[in-house]
Amino acid sequence: MGPSGCGKSTLLNVLAGYSISGSSGQVYLNESLRDEKQMANISCYIQQDDYVRDLLTVRESMTVAAHLKLPTTVSAISKASQVEDLLDAIGLSVHGDTITKRLSGGQKKRLSIALELITNPSILFLDEPTTGLDSQSCSQFVSLMADLAHNQNRTMVCTLHQPSALLFEKFDQIYALSSGHCIYQGPPDFVIPYFTERTIVCPPYHNPADFLIEVAIGEYGTDVLVKLADTTKTTYINGHNNCHLISGDQELQLENGTFLKNNNTADKKQPFKTKILNKPPYYLQAYHLYLRNVIMYKRNKVSTL
Secondary structure (H helix, E strand, O other), X not given: OOOOOOOHHHHHHHHHOOOOOOOOOOOEEOOEEEOHHHHHHHEEEEOOOOOOOOOOEXXXXXXXXXXXXXXXXXXXXXXXXHHHHHHHHHOOHHHOOOEHHXXXXXXXXXXXXXXXXXXXXXXXXXXXXXXXXXHHHHHHHHHHHHHHHHHOOOEEEEOOOOOOHHHHHOOOOEEEEEOOEEEEEEOHHHHHHHHHOOOOOOOOOOOHHHHHHHHHOOOXXXXXXXXXXXXXXXXXXXXXXXXXXXXXXXXXEEEOOEEEEOOOOOOOOOEEOOOOOOOOOHHHHHHHHHHHHHHXXXXXXXXXX
């Protein structure tokens, strides 16, 4: 989270392994060194723009994705059943036969997530998913992300510009950036106490998210940002992240104005390995892409030369 140009999307791209050019350092996954080649097997990246096929129905889009991503050992009946289960879980079952260009912005965002959930990823990266949505659609979409995280044990990592107070409270962990530097990392409930400890007082009845953005753009002084960035750096000890993280078995405490987690786990250097997902052969993928294009061509009313 942070103002425009602070480095949110760049950081998200590096974490997801989507674009790592010009970056340095190491990324750890479950305290093990991340293997970039293995990352694609357990994660997905959903861009800000919705790249859905406007001339396909919701169910057809999901079916094509299932044929392109799932191995041939999964039967067509199992794929169809998985598609229906995902549509029901994502709240699009009643719109299964709707052409995607007739969906609302929030429904297209849901479809974008459903298309990636076909491979059952553990980590979802989303680049500003609430951009262009109204308040109701934003609330429904964030509630969906919370449900995927809390009830389906998935890690949802997204960038946000300036959420409302209600949306801000729904997140478990906030990582605030200012000009590429972290000025806060922790739960949204601790934003105001954290800055109050540093004599940065939030005005009464003020949205904590707006307050955080105001601090990030330097309305409380550029020297404050330097001190916040330096304070955040002190929580990284011996290359291990000791910032305040949220989980059921971790305790949070405010000690000397800095949140710490009670964790003395030794730093592990072994790469994080996953089982490679066997995708269909290329000729089958080309076949399903051909069928998809035939359907879209028949429905395209625009004549071309």
